[in-house]
Amino acid sequence: MRSVYLDHAATTPLDPEARRAMEPFLKDAFGNPSSLHGWGRQARLAIDEARETIARALGCDPAEICFTSSGTEACNLAIIGTSLKAPAHRRHLLVSAVEHHAVLNAAEWLRPIGYEVEQLPVDSYGQVDPDEVRRRIRPDTWLVSVMHANNEIGTLQPVEVIGAICRERGVLFHVDAVQTFGLLHVQVEQIGSDLLSVSAHKLYGPKGVGALYIRAGTPLQPLLVGGGQERERRAGTENVAGIVGFAKAVEIAEARRDEDAQRLAALRDHFIDQVLKRIPDTILTGHPEQRLPSNAHFRFVGVPADSLLIALDRNGIAASSGAACSAGSLEPSHVLLALGWEEDAAQQGIRFTLGRHTTQAELDYVVAVLEQEVARIRAICDSSRNKE
Ligand SMILES: Cc1ncc(COP(=O)(O)O)c(C=O)c1O
Numbered sequence: 575m576r577s578v579y580l581d582h583a584a585t586t587p588l589d590p591e592a593r594r595a596m597e598p599f600l601k602d603a604f605g606n607p608s609s610l611h612g613w614g615r616q617a618r619l620a621i622d623e624a625r626e627t628i629a630r631a632l633g634c635d636p637a638e639i640c641f642t643s644s645g646t647e648a649c650n651l652a653i654i655g656t657s658l659k660a661p662a663h664r665r666h667l668l669v670s671a672v673e674h675h676a677v678l679n680a681a682e683w684l685r686p687i688g689y690e691v692e693q694l695p696v697d698s699y700g701q702v703d704p705d706e707v708r709r710r711i712r713p714d715t716w717l718v719s720v721m722h723a724n725n726e727i728g729t730l731q732p733v734e735v736i737g738a739i740c741r742e743r744g745v746l747f748h749v750d751a752v753q754t755f756g757l758l759h760v761q762v763e764q765i766g767s768d769l770l771s772v773s774a775h776k777l778y779g780p781k782g783v784g785a786l787y788i789r790a791g792t793p794l795q796p797l798l799v800g801g802g803q804e805r806e807r808r809a810g811t812e813n814v815a816g817i818v819g820f821a822k823a824v825e826i827a828e829a830r831r832d833e834d835a836q837r838l839a840a841l842r843d844h845f846i847d848q849v850l851k852r853i854p855d856t857i858l859t860g861h862p863e864q865r866l867p868s869n870a871h872f873r874f875v876g877v878p879a880d881s882l883l884i885a886l887d888r889n890g891i892a893a894s895s896g897a898a899c900s901a902g903s904l905e906p907s908h909v910l911l912a913l914g915w916e917e918d919a920a921q922q923g924i925r926f927t928l929g930r931h932t933t934q935a936e937l938d939y940v941v942a943v944l945e946q947e948v949a950r951i952r953a954i955c956d957s958s959r960n961k962e
Contacts, residue, residue, distance in 0.1 A: 577890040578936045582776075582868060582929035583725050583753060584894055588819070589778035595822035596780065599815035607812050608801065617814045624821030631828050632770065632787055633761040640786045640807045641817050645752040645773030648786035649676035651797055651808065652748040652769040653719060657684050659793035660716040668710055669719045670694045670702050670731070671912040676771075677719050677750055678908075694720070696912050699861040700729035704736050711743045721750040722760065726896035726909045726925055727860035728869025730754075737766025746792065752776055752784075753866060756827035757835060768792050774816065778930065779823030783816035830930075838928050839867035845926070845937045846870050852945050859910070859923060868928045873915075874948045876955055879924050880904055885947040891940055894925045 579587075599620065605613025607621050622636070629636040642648045657667065669681045671693040681691045692710060694702050702720055711718070718740050723730045733749050740747035748769040751760050756777030762770050770787040774780055788794060788807065800809030827834075849872060850856055859871040874882065879895035886893050896907030906920030915923075926940070 575890045576936070576939055577892075578932075578940055579892045580926040580928060580932065580936075580940065581892045581894050582932075583728075583866075583925065583927035585775045585781065586778045586929055587931075588780055589823050589826055591826060592779055592819040592822040596815040596819040599818055603814075605814075607814060608803065617812075620814060620818050621812055624817045627821040628772075628785055628824055631760075631824050632755075632772075633763055634787055635790065637805065638762075638787055638790055640788055640804045641812060641820075642784045642786055642808060643782055643813070645674075645750070645771055645776070645784040646676040647797075647808075648771035648773070648784045649674065649748075649750055649752075650680045651786050651794070652771055652788075653677060653680035653717070654683060655794045655797055655807075656746055656748075656769065656792060657689060657716060658795035660689075662688075664714050664716040665689045666712055666714045667691050667717050667719070668694055668707065668715060670696060670721065672696050672700050672724050672726075672729075672909045673719060673721055674725055674750060674752070677721070677748075681719070690714075694718075698913050699864070700724055700727050700859075700909065700913055701861060701864065702731055702736065704732050704739055707736050708739050708743075711739070711745055715743070715745050717746040717748060719748040719750070721752075722754040722758075722765075723751075723866045723869075724860070724909060725753050726907060726923070727871045727913075728753075728866035728927075729860040730864045730866065733765050733767070740768075741766050756824060757831065757838075757866065757868060759831065762787050762789070774820035774823060777823050777827045780816050780819040783813050783820045785820070834930060835867045838932070841928055841932060841934060841937060842867060842870050844934070845928075845941065848937075848941045849944060852941060853948050856948075859913070866927075870926045870928070872924055872926075873919060873922045874924065874944075875919075875922065877922055877948055877951050878904075878955075879922055881951050882924055882947060885951065886940075886943065889943045889947070891943060894927075895921075895923055896925065 605617040607617040625636040746768045749767040752773045755772040768789040773784040798809045855875040857873045910920035
């Protein structure tokens with residue numbers, strides 16, 4: 575049986591070069607970067623170099639990069655860390671309805687302690703209308719958070735336009751770029767963000783390391799307190815090997831970015847075309863053009879996502895649905911609900927995310943399996959409906 579991994583938005587395999595770069599720091603170069611001796615200085619130097627690499631890629635000053643344990647922690651630090659510094663008369667937050675839970679739940683966490691959280695609606699493609707942001711910013715708005723690209727449906731947001739509005743209105747702007755960094759050209763100045771979250775394991779780096787870009791002068795309350803690491807923005811001994819692997823992965827991703835994006839977009843377009851042609855009653859989710867080059871998301875009408883995912887897995891294919899399994903039942907995806915889908919429909923969304931090693935032959939195999947399995951599941955659903 576073939577095995578085809580099409581869940582790169584969930585995580586990517588570790589690049590062998592990134593792993594090799596990490597190895598010394600898992601062996602002899604084990605020093606604590608806060609120590610003054612040679613071992614410590616070696617680790618400190620490696621972190622400094624990694625910070626420079628990531629800052630160069632994002633177009634910011636190395637001092638504006640704060641390493642974290644994940645994209646989730648970066649988003650939490652951006653939303654909660656800055657909001658805890660908001661004056662009492664500026665406690666209104668605007669977050670898009672399709673944000674990752676790392677942002678949505680961070681904003682919700684602030685609600686019981688006196689913050690007002692308002693969700694920005696999206697259109698049927700999942701895009702935020704910048705005019706809506708302009709209309710909803712109030713004198714008491716402290717922060718706006720809109721992701722660069724959605725992790726489920728791949729839709730890109732007009733972050734540059736929103737960034738300009740936030741700057742004009744004197745409101746902080748956080749961009750969750752976890753899905754785009756390494757795949758697209760992410761430049762903090764061009765976007766106009768004050769805060770921007772990234773994560774290593776989405777770009778062929780290791781799991782458990784991320785970073786937050788914090789524009790110089792942005793008020794921030796650390797969420798982890800202890801030592802003075804990361805310029806007192808995030809206490810805790812640094813994950814040296816993880817940070818080194820992250821930087822190496824960024825270096826590699828930056829070098830091959832444009833070529834990869836072009837190749838992925840061509841593969842994705844062919845895949846979308848074939849799926850829509852060969853499988854009846856299939857709808858492409860998200861924006862037809864303004865989407866991640868790696869993302870294809872569909873609704874196979876009448877086919878429950880969980881049944882199809884199991885069938886795909888039986889055929890060696892890894893895909894995903896945005897629906898979260900909670901207490902044994904499949905919750906419909908909040909992203910698909912935000913697009914205006916009914917609950918039933920929102921349980922029929924399937925995401926395929928392509929990666930660096932995805933081939934045309936693999937995608938052709940997936941189309942053939944989909945054709946067969948979608949028809950089979952529809953037949954089962956029809957016959958059980960007829961029995962009722
Ligand atoms: C858009 C987005 N934000 C944040 C995260 C969280 O990143 P991490 O897995 O590094 O915590 C993810 C991960 O799926 C994501 O897709």
